[in-house]
Structure formats: structure tokens, C-alpha cells
Amino acid sequence: MNYDSKIEAHAGGHESFDATGNPLVDDAHDRASRRWIWIVAVVVLALVVAVWFFVHGGTDESAAGKDAAQVPVVSVVVPGRSIVAGEISATGSLAARRSMPVGSVGEGGEVREIRVEAGDWVQQGQVLAVIDRSVQTQAAASQSAQVAVAAADARIAQSNLDRGLKLVDRGFISKADIDRLTATRDAAVARVDVARATLGQLRAQNARLNIVAPAAGLVLERNVEMGQVVSGGSGVLFRLAKGGEMELLANLSEDDLAALSVGVEAKVTPVGSGRTFIGQVWQLSPIIDTTTRQGTARIALKFDPALRPGGFASAVIESGAVVAPMLPESAIQSDAKGAFVYVVDTAGKVHRRPVKTGLVTGNGIIVTSGLAGNEKIVLRAGGFLNDGDKVKTRLVAAAN
Structure with missing residues (x-):
């Protein structure tokens, strides 16, 4: 189943x-x-x-x-060679080109009147201050009277001589008497001359009592007051700038001083004025200061109220044309070893190259040595590079 x-x-x-x-x-x-x-x-x-x-x-x-991204891209410039009008910058103080100290040249005396102030323009021979001459005037008047007395004595002596010459031929007087009369006349005439010379001296001294301007110019200083007693030892009472001409005492290095010559044009700008004045170098210092290693270029300037002696000013002086590479300020680095630039080679690597700089212009800085002008120079970011670094370059047009 x-x-x-x-x-x-x-x-x-x-x-x-x-x-x-x-x-x-x-x-x-x-x-x-x-x-x-x-x-x-x-x-x-x-x-x-x-x-x-x-x-x-x-x-x-x-x-x-990542490796490709780590290679920096830098701007480079090929500077070439530029023709630049040479200029030298300097600073210094303004002063009178021809400073004239004026003092008392006579006997002196009490100052009775002051006719000018600092900043006034005066003409040659203009009275700057009046000196009291009351005593000197009386002395001159007395001497003038002495001249009159001496002249009267001379006339009497001449008359006596004339009468004696008429009587000598008649035998009334001897020749010895004539000689004595002649000597008396000559002495009287000489006394007249002495009296007149003394009078002239007194008048000249009186004329020199007043303080007068030796030449036309600008009054820079007034160092005298009313009631002051002045004399030849009182020092400088007034100081004038002859013709109002000024100058700039420009301090320059040995190299800059050697590059200049008398007659070159200079542009001077006083501090605070905002104006520029055209002048010329009229003298170069024959010596160099052993402490500062500088010399002085004296730049002549025409009169202008804005030019005040003692003021500070800057100057730009022409020094001829310069043919050299010119780089922007950002391309030039500096350290303890001096100025240098980074040059990019054909393999794209940067290399440090020392340079010497010169004139600084609105377009850049002149490189006087170290470059031929056909190199690729790193324009910016040089401070972040090291010698041998690999870079990618982007060419920038050089400044004109």
C-alpha cells in the first residue's frame, strides 16, 4: 500500500x-x-x-x-635702453648771493632816525639811518672860519710882497727883505691850504656819519634802534642782498658734483611756496667736506619775494643725457648686499643679478650697470622668489 x-x-x-x-x-x-x-x-x-x-x-x-599649479606665474619686462635727460636732485638752504653787511664807518654817534625796515628795497647811496651830527657841524663851521682867517693872512702877505718888489729897485729895501716877505707869503698860502684840507676832512667825516646803502638791493636785516650810540666797532647795523639776488646752496655728493658744470639750468622749489624758480649753477665748491663727503653747488636765482634767505628748498639740476636700461621701482630689490633684480633664463628659472641704480625719474629708475637691456626681468613678486626657482612668465610692455 x-x-x-x-x-x-x-x-x-x-x-x-x-x-x-x-x-x-x-x-x-x-x-x-x-x-x-x-x-x-x-x-x-x-x-x-x-x-x-x-x-x-x-x-x-x-x-x-599639483606640480604644475605650484609653478608661479610672474610678470616680466624687457627694459631695452632708454635715452633719459640726466637730472640730479639736491636740497639746501637759500641765501643772498651777495650779502652786504653795512655798519658805521665814521666817528659814530647817537641814532636819531631809521628810514628803512627789513624787506624794503633801497637804492645806492640811500640813507638808511641818520646819526646825530650837532657837534661835528659846529666843528666844521669853526674850521670854515679858520680857512677865512688863513686866506686873509695870505692876502696881506701877498700885498706886502708886492710893495717890497716895487721898493727894492729904488734901494729902499734890501733883497733879504724881499726873501723874507716871499717866505711869509708862501707860509700864509700854505696855511690856507691846510685849513681848507681840514675843513674838507671834517665835512667828509660828517657825510659818513649817516648809514647809507653801498648798492641797490633788498634789506635783509636791521640791527639798530633809535637812540643807540654807534661807532665803527658796533658791528653790522644793516644787511643787504645786492640786487636782491638769491642763491640755493645745494649739497651734493662727490659723484654728483663731478657730473655738473657751471651754467647748467636748475629748477628750485622752496618749501611751502609751491612754486618753481629757474636758476643756473654759477659756482661749484672747490673742496669736499671731510665729514659729510659733500660739496656745494651755488644756484643763482633772481629776486622774488617768495625766496627767503635761510629757507629750505629742493632742486633738480640738469646733468646731460643718459642711455641705459630703465626699470620700475617694483623690479628692483635690495638687501644687505645691495640692489639686485631677478633675471629669467631660457629654461624658465630666475637668477639674482646685482645692479647699480642711478637717476630716479617719473617713469622708473635708471640702471647704470649690471644689465644689457635685453634680459627678462621679474617685474613684481621678486620678494617671494629665490635664486633658481622655476617660474612661468607673462611679458609686460616696458615703460617709455
């Missing part, structure tokens, strides 16, 4: 069983399962390989990109 039921179950469910009653596994189904396992394994292996290549290949590319 059990056997029959197993046969019926097999007929109804279409399932195969072995002799013990266990179900049999289908071979085709087993092969299909194994095939799917291999397919999944291959796919997983392909994914692993792809991820490995992606990871390692991407790292190399990113490293290369």
Missing part, C-alpha cells in the same frame, strides 16, 4: 526519487547555477581592476597637476 501511494505521488507531482525514496537533482539546473557564479566572479574582478586603475592613474595625474 505504501508503494502504491509513492507511485501515485510521483505521477501527480512529476518528481523523481531514488530507490530509498530521496528526490534526484536536475543536472541542467546545476550547470546553470555554476555558470552564473563564474559570471559574477568575473564582473567583480573587472570592477576591482577598474577601481585600482582609477585610483592609481588619478593620483599620478593629480600630482602632475
